Amino acid sequence: MNLEKENKFAKQINETFHSAVVKVQRERRIIVELRSDLIPPFLSFAKEYLSFIHMAHYSCVDWLEENKFELVFMLWSYEEDVMLIVKTKIDREKPEFVTIKHLWPQAETYEREIHEMYGVDFKGNDRLGEFILEDWDDLPPMRRDFDTVKYAGEHYFTRPGREDAQDVRETIARHSGEEIPDFAKKYSIRRDEE
Amino acid sequence: MEINWLKVLGILITPVIAFIVGVTYGGLTRIITARIQNRFGPPVTQNFWDIVKLYSKKTNIQHGVMQHLAPVFAITASITTLYFVPVIRESTVFTNLSFQGDLIFLLYIMVFGSLGMALGVGQSGNPNGAIGVSRGLSQMVGYEIPFVLAIVAIMIQFKTTNLNDLIAMQNNFNHWIIFQSPFAFLAAILAFLGMMGYAPFDVVVAPAEIASGPPSEFGGKYLGLMMTSRSIFTFAKLTLFTDIFLGGAGDFVTLVIKTFALYMIPVLTGIVNPRFRTEQSIRFFWAWPTVFGILAVLIVVW
Amino acid sequence: MINDKYANKIVDIIQNFARKSSLWVVAYGTGCGAIEIPPTMTSRYDAERFGIRGSATPRQADVLLITGYLSTKTLKRVIRTYEQMQDPKYVIGFGSCTINGGMYWDSYNTIKALDQYLPVDVFINGCMPRPEAVISGFIKLQELIKEGKANGAQKYKENLEWYRENQRKVIKNWKMPDYNW
């Protein structure tokens, strides 16, 4: 396995951003973890100096256990064929971040989606309104503390006779032999078992 | 004034016959389309039941008086066109009013319905309808040139503008204008494709793009009346073309054979073709059909 | 004179036959089930045999085919489309999602039972129902029409308040024109 170019990138990143945790995961994959306030300069650095000109994806992960949201950027370099994954963690109680739409215009749409699904507020993006959901007034639905079964049961008429339905997480846990953590159990219990 | 009861009879039953023939042709078209697409197809009476169903709708909506009257304009134009076209040659009953009008009159009365329809569509307020009308009128400007060239060539050649005279001159098989003036026929039949609105010239009612365009706000009895009008108008146009190019018809069997043969040209073209954009179809009409039309005129002149 | 009762009956029979033989389906694919419509309509299964045909706008259509799950956002549009159709009009619920939510039973933004919101005449079960099933559903609808039993529009009109209450429960921002006959 030849990791020459990946290592070169890692070195460049480390030289410029000393606090960045760089990990070359495998060929064509570099993962960088960074403080959230360093993200905008880092992204411009990656775009301007490291040739990662394409933002392929931009998403959010809910780390309920740590009380953090993790923002994940996936950047692609056409020159070196390397994907750079940039991760940062922000506060979950008051999720705020700055917009990066000046770097990649398409980020605006991603930000709108993250705002709607997780409730992250992006400073500088003025289009954070209603996006896909219409008239949503509950918790942002992709947060892990949002109970979709409960919500569905409360808002929609459920036809009786569906007894086979189970929570997917329980099933997966049972099959893989893992124990469901206590904090997660709270959200995975079926409503009728309460 | 003396009333010719045979004429009255003709005026009463011609639209009925036209409707029946037109609806049957519509059904046959659907069957033929289905067979070509390797399907079974609906029964031949399908169009008839469609129309009956539309009339039997329990509720109807309209956006104002022009939309209410639009199908009426259409069917008035269809029936008037029919009355001024001799259906059966030298017949008292089925020549109707064809001695009172001429070809140029027919060209204009045929537009009457489209104009009325366009007004109704305009009042329905649906932007799709207006887009359809815009496309339809633009396309009409396209096919009108070859058609007029063909008609002018024929009128100059035979020194008449009355259809009955034209039919009388084509008393023999080899006197048919299709053989005497083939370029005029070519130009006219290509324009006829556009006139019938089958593919590739069906951008006006493109269902997938503009929600069937002009009729998108018409339902129930209004749509039923429009379909009735279209059946009659199809028959009237086919009869007109038969009269001009194929020497008319002496009896109903000949008429049905000739009109059906003519009708199959746009239908079969339509089945195997995709759709032109508006400007493409306009350019199509201004290319070869127009050249054929000019040739037809030039041949007559020299 | 013909007895009015019999005359009306004959007219009814003819009208019902016409309605049965000509079903125009409004082209509104809501969920994944819309993918089953092309094979149903084209050469392999040829639904046109039964007079079933697509129509572009609800003004011309008779049948509203709900092909699969309905998110609340789509439901609003479907209700609007249904209300723009002309009586007599029929609704066919297509696939498990319209019956009990199907695989979206716990989803936070799809409805679970269509008949709470619109009067369904025929349900077609399956995920996905094959074109044979779709056609058999249509034939069932035709039988109902012929017997004069497919009166979903009547039901909707009579129980409008009940339907409205259910619809408003799901659609929070209700800005719709009135359904006034």
Next chain:
Amino acid sequence: MFSISGIFITTFVSGLVAFLLHHSVPKIRDWFSIVIMGVIVYAVWELPVKANLLSFKLANYNLVFGNTEYGRLFALIVAVLGFFAILYSKDFMEGKPRLGYFYMAFFFSIGGMFGIVYSQDLISLFFFWEIMTWSSFLLVIYCCKEAQKIGLKYFVFSAIGAYSIMTAMVVLYSSIGSLQFADVFAGFGKMDFWSQLLVVVLLLMGFGVKSATMPLHVWAPGAYRITPSSFTAIFSGALSKMGIFGIGLTLFKIASATGFYPWVQEILAWIGALTALFATFYAVFATDAKTLLAYSSIGQLGYIVTGLAIGTPLSIAAALFLTVMHAIFKGMLFLATGAVYYRTGTTDMTKVSGLIRKMPYTFLTALFGIITVSGVPPLAGFSGKWMLYESLIQSNHYFLVVVIFFSSTAAFLYLYRYIFSLFLGQEEKETENVKEVPWLMRIPMLLLALATLVFGVAPGLLLHPVSAAMKYLGDFGVTYQTSVLFNEWGNKVDMLTVANTIGVVFIIVTIIITIKGYRSTRYVTTKDIHTSGEVPTENENLTYAVDFYKPFERALGSVLKASVDKIYNATGRILEQSFDYLRYVYTGNGQTYAMYVVLFLTILVVFSELIFGIKL
């Protein structure tokens, strides 16, 4: 009372009186004008037909006025349309500034037109021609600051026209020695070839400016747009007909005596047809209703010019028939557009829509208007078009008929757009409170609409004066019956049968469709439309009004890019630069100007003696 001098004096004096009334008793100003105009209509109708009704000597010239059948046709157009326009003006112009000025200019232009059609010599024709130009110029610049530039354009082109007519007069006078029509018509054949050619071309050019024939049409769209609608009806309906009047005289009375007459005919026919074609294209892409109608007007005048130029009896009948019809339907359409302007304050077709339910009478007028313009039976436009086509085919103008037919078909495009954008389409929130116009404005519109129907069913009523006027132009006769038109091959179209058929079928089907399911048919607003389930909000604009004929524009491609206007603008720029040098001449010193005047007079005297042999 019914003398020519009476008509002149009444017209011009009441112009002044209206002006004075505006400044003393403005209340009776409108009614005074209406009554006077009514009296004038009656007087024009009753005026006996006689070639020499009034003549007097001014300096060396005999000024002769008389009423011919040809002049009477045009005089009636002017008088009737003027009456309707002034009736319409009462409410339309209410509250506008400088109304005394408006009425004075209005009466003066009407008087000028009477002078043109009644004059029997070129001097008085030119004199009244200038009065008409001046007074209409005053109305072009009436409205606002923006109008001044447009007015300048109008003035420059009118001046070009006037100078060509004047030059032609000079040439005629120098070789014939008289400017009376009788002498000119008799003596023209004996002139030499080049003077004949010069006179014919100059006269056609001079009259062509007023009839807005391409390429002299440039002034028309702007001027028609900027004048108040009540006068635009006159402008397009009657004033432009003076050009047609002159072209008719030139062609049949002057040019027909020459050897190159067939060439003139052919060229003029093609100019007319191309005018019709290109004007139609421009009209299709216009966004302002009045600009659209202006281009339409240019196009329709193109048909008339073609009809006159062909010169067969049927074509002349068609041309004169269309002349009258054009006065009627363009009057209607401009009045209807004015009504829209009166209520909404704009004629921009992308801004107004859905007025049909608010202004049903205006809509009806516009509907009749567009049906007539498009030439669809049973209204009167069809008869004119039919005669024109038949005459073109029978005189072997095959390609000309195709061009005419094509532009006539393309006319559907702009006509539909006109009525769709203003009256049909979505009902906008801005026009919620719009009401129908007052009755005084409705009456002229509806009467004109009625006229199209009457002349449509019975074109013979109109062909009667038309054929009388043709008798004056030459030995032209046309066969017709009250409701039946014949072509030269003996084919006919019976308008009464047509109208009956259409009427009966229409009424029967209307009754059926209305009764069938009457209770279950309900009205829904234009917001309640199929928009894929989406509910449009109040402020959402769903009207398809901008770039209405984009596909057609794409199909035409670069044909439209070339514009006559651009050529003129380029010329104008070059001239402007060269006039910069002229500033050295215009010093601004009064003495220098006085010297110029003296110099000019000297040159004039010398030249007129040397070249034309005229003693001043």
